[in-house]
Amino acid sequence: MERRKEFFSIVAFICGALVICFLTFPLLKMFTSSSLGNLVFTLRDKEVLESIWRSLYTAFIAGLISFLVGTPFAYLLARRDFFGKKIIESVIDLPMVIPHPVVGIAILSVVGKDYWFGRVLSGLGIRVMGSILGIVVVLTFVGMPFYINSAKNGFKSVPSRLEKVSRSLGASFFSTFLQVTFPLAWKSMLVGVIMCCARAISEFGAVVVVAYHPMVAPVLIYERFEAYGLSYSQPVAVLLTLFCLVLFLILRIFSMPESVKR
Amino acid sequence: MIKIENLCVDFPIFSLRNINLFIKKGEFFVLLGPTGAGKTVLLEAIAGLIPVKRGKIYIGGRDVTDSPPEKRDVSILYQDLALFPHLTVLGNIKYGLRFKKNNPVRAKKIMSELIEKLHLAPLLNRLPETLSGGEKQRVALARALVVEPCVLLLDEPLSSLDPSFREEVREYLKRLHQDTGITFFMVTHDFEDVLYLATKAAMMNQGEIEQVGEVSDIFQKPSSHFVANFVRAKNILSGKLVEKKGHIFIDTGNIKVEVTNCNLESGREKVYFTVRPEDIVISRNPLSSSARNLLFGRVQEILHRGPVLYVTVDVGEKITALITKASFEEMELRKGDKVFLAFKATAVHVFV
Numbered sequence: 001m002e003r004r005k006e007f008f009s010i011v012a013f014i015c016g017a018l019v020i021c022f023l024t025f026p027l028l029k030m031f032t033s034s035s036l037g038n039l040v041f042t043l044r045d046k047e048v049l050e051s052i053w054r055s056l057y058t059a060f061i062a063g064l065i066s067f068l069v070g071t072p073f074a075y076l077l078a079r080r081d082f083f084g085k086k087i088i089e090s091v092i093d094l095p096m097v098i099p100h101p102v103v104g105i106a107i108l109s110v111v112g113k114d115y116w117f118g119r120v121l122s123g124l125g126i127r128v129m130g131s132i133l134g135i136v137v138v139l140t141f142v143g144m145p146f147y148i149n150s151a152k153n154g155f156k157s158v159p160s161r162l163e164k165v166s167r168s169l170g171a172s173f174f175s176t177f178l179q180v181t182f183p184l185a186w187k188s189m190l191v192g193v194i195m196c197c198a199r200a201i202s203e204f205g206a207v208v209v210v211a212y213h214p215m216v217a218p219v220l221i222y223e224r225f226e227a228y229g230l231s232y233s234q235p236v237a238v239l240l241t242l243f244c245l246v247l248f249l250i251l252r253i254f255s256m257p258e259s260v261k262r
Numbered sequence: 263m264i265k266i267e268n269l270c271v272d273f274p275i276f277s278l279r280n281i282n283l284f285i286k287k288g289e290f291f292v293l294l295g296p297t298g299a300g301k302t303v304l305l306e307a308i309a310g311l312i313p314v315k316r317g318k319i320y321i322g323g324r325d326v327t328d329s330p331p332e333k334r335d336v337s338i339l340y341q342d343l344a345l346f347p348h349l350t351v352l353g354n355i356k357y358g359l360r361f362k363k364n365n366p367v368r369a370k371k372i373m374s375e376l377i378e379k380l381h382l383a384p385l386l387n388r389l390p391e392t393l394s395g396g397e398k399q400r401v402a403l404a405r406a407l408v409v410e411p412c413v414l415l416l417d418e419p420l421s422s423l424d425p426s427f428r429e430e431v432r433e434y435l436k437r438l439h440q441d442t443g444i445t446f447f448m449v450t451h452d453f454e455d456v457l458y459l460a461t462k463a464a465m466m467n468q469g470e471i472e473q474v475g476e477v478s479d480i481f482q483k484p485s486s487h488f489v490a491n492f493v494r495a496k497n498i499l500s501g502k503l504v505e506k507k508g509h510i511f512i513d514t515g516n517i518k519v520e521v522t523n524c525n526l527e528s529g530r531e532k533v534y535f536t537v538r539p540e541d542i543v544i545s546r547n548p549l550s551s552s553a554r555n556l557l558f559g560r561v562q563e564i565l566h567r568g569p570v571l572y573v574t575v576d577v578g579e580k581i582t583a584l585i586t587k588a589s590f591e592e593m594e595l596r597k598g599d600k601v602f603l604a605f606k607a608t609a610v611h612v613f614v
Contacts, residue, residue: 159342159344161340161342161344162344162346164306164309164311164331164338164340164344165338165340165344165346165405166346166357167310167311167330167331167332168309168311168331168332168334168336168337168338168415169332169337169357169358169361169405169406169409170332170358170361170362170409171332171357171358171361172330172332172361173330175361179357180346183348184347184348
């Protein structure tokens with residue numbers, strides 16, 4: 001029994017090492033390929049900084065929209081059972097499983113001028129294709145499921161009896177949400193927003209279809225790679241990866257259980 | 263104080279049907295019933311926490327059927343207590359005060375009184391996760407009572423406690439009920455709770471009320487076989503109701519027992535009856551008393567229960583009688599001894 005356990009530990013260790021190598025080796029190679037001078041030079045490039053800033057703020061707007069629209073919906077999914085709930089939950093997960101260019105094409109087919117909705121938007125002077133609005137629409141589309149799922153799990157973890165007691169003590173539904181549900185679920189909501197933003201920052205396939213210009217960082221990286229080769233695209237990629245790393249570090253810290261943090 | 267008329271609640275796999283209850287102001291009402299009977303559902307329906315399909319709920323003379331929970335003047339205390347984990351004990355107790363438009367001076371006074379009565383002063387700055395079961399219970403009680411509700415709904419508040427805490431909390435509940443005059447509506451399946459606390463009780467089974475009345479009636483005069491079984495009534499027997507020369511008997515097939523005060527028509531094929539063990543006299547020789555039922559048989563089992571004993575005698579049916587230890591020793595009863603059992607016709611409680 002002991003020997004079997006030992007054997008399993010060795011296998012687990014080897015698998016773990018392989019996974020870590022697989023994940024970090026390409027990234028480390030990319031980081032070490034860009035010299036500090038190159039990085040500083042890239043940081044001074046206005047186009048690069050603008051694209052990273054655009055990636056960040058459009059992703060943040062997507063996170064904000066997901067928070068505002070997704071919160072009541074996530075609460076509903078956590079608290080109520082209704083006919084077709086499983087189907088609705090599958091629909092929410094859809095953007096996570098379909099290929100990214102398909103997302104872009106799907107959005108284009110709705111907001112393009114070949115469709116009545118696109119014509120209505122155009123008539124109102126609202127431009128989606130090749131605009132910041134287009135980027136935000138795409139990023140919200142791909143990022144929102146992450147927020148909704150995380151917030152839903154957060155709400156589910158709050159016993160509904162706490163809310164019931166709060167209501168019986170005189171608090172309205174809204175007060176109960178603010179005083180009881182939110183303080184106990186805010187971590188999951190924050191994690192959801194961060195995951196939504198992180199997913200939005202990394203989006204390329206759908207953005208490139210809907211809004212090649214103005215360029216977000218992944219599109220710029222792709223363009224530089226296509227036009228000038230690997231060495232020109234690497235520093236931009238390193239900078240974007242650094243930003244993503246910071247975001248995910250924050251995510252990990254917030255999602256850690258209290259006891260571990262202490 | 264609480265009036266429930268023809269209340270129906272529908273869930274996909276469970277429903278409450280035609281619940282009718284009337285609970286007077288200041289009463290300590292207990293709802294008894296097995297797990298899954300619908301007790302908590304009824305409690306939550308009164309609190310407005312689940313939708314009602316049909317019927318009316320009145321609290322303090324006001325129709326609250328369509329009112330949201332926060333407008334019903336009802337506090338609820340769950341079995342798991344549901345203390346807010348992110349608030350301190352003081353935060354929990356004060357929680358309801360910000361929503362109730364009570365006089366702040368009075369609210370503060372009531373809060374101080376509750377903190378004192380329930381010995382919560384040393385706990386005020388602690389978080390619920392650091393409290394013992396009994397302490398949590400006291401905090402939950404203070405939180406529920408500080409808002410001065412018309413009704414306090416308690417969902418098996420003692421079942422999760424250790425026996426030592428249970429005694430303590432039971433005592434608190436009794437004292438708080440007496441001091442505050444608030445109507446208490448408690449769900450339980452613990453007989454000790456009922457006997458110690460309740461002024462009135464109801465028995466629930468499969469979403470319906472089986473019997474409502476004085477606690478003594480439920481225990482001594484169960485209205486159905488289910489209630490009799492649930493309250494662990496002894497000597498539950500069944501037979502056919504027959505009339506002979508103006509007297510009514512129940513014929514079990516093995517014995518005939520005379521009954522009075524029976525409103526059921528004779529000829530009924532199956533009725534149930536119970537006789538309380540303490541109403542049965544056991545003797546070596548036939549008694550010349552007013553008891554209309556005299557049965558003869560052999561002692562089959564003797565169970566010692568402290569100062570009393572349960573003696574089961576096979577008289578054709580197995581009937582258990584209660585005797586004191588002194589009588590038992592005086593009679594020198596042994597298993598297999600021949601004895602007589604006597605009980606009055608009025609001691610036989612008949613139901614269907």
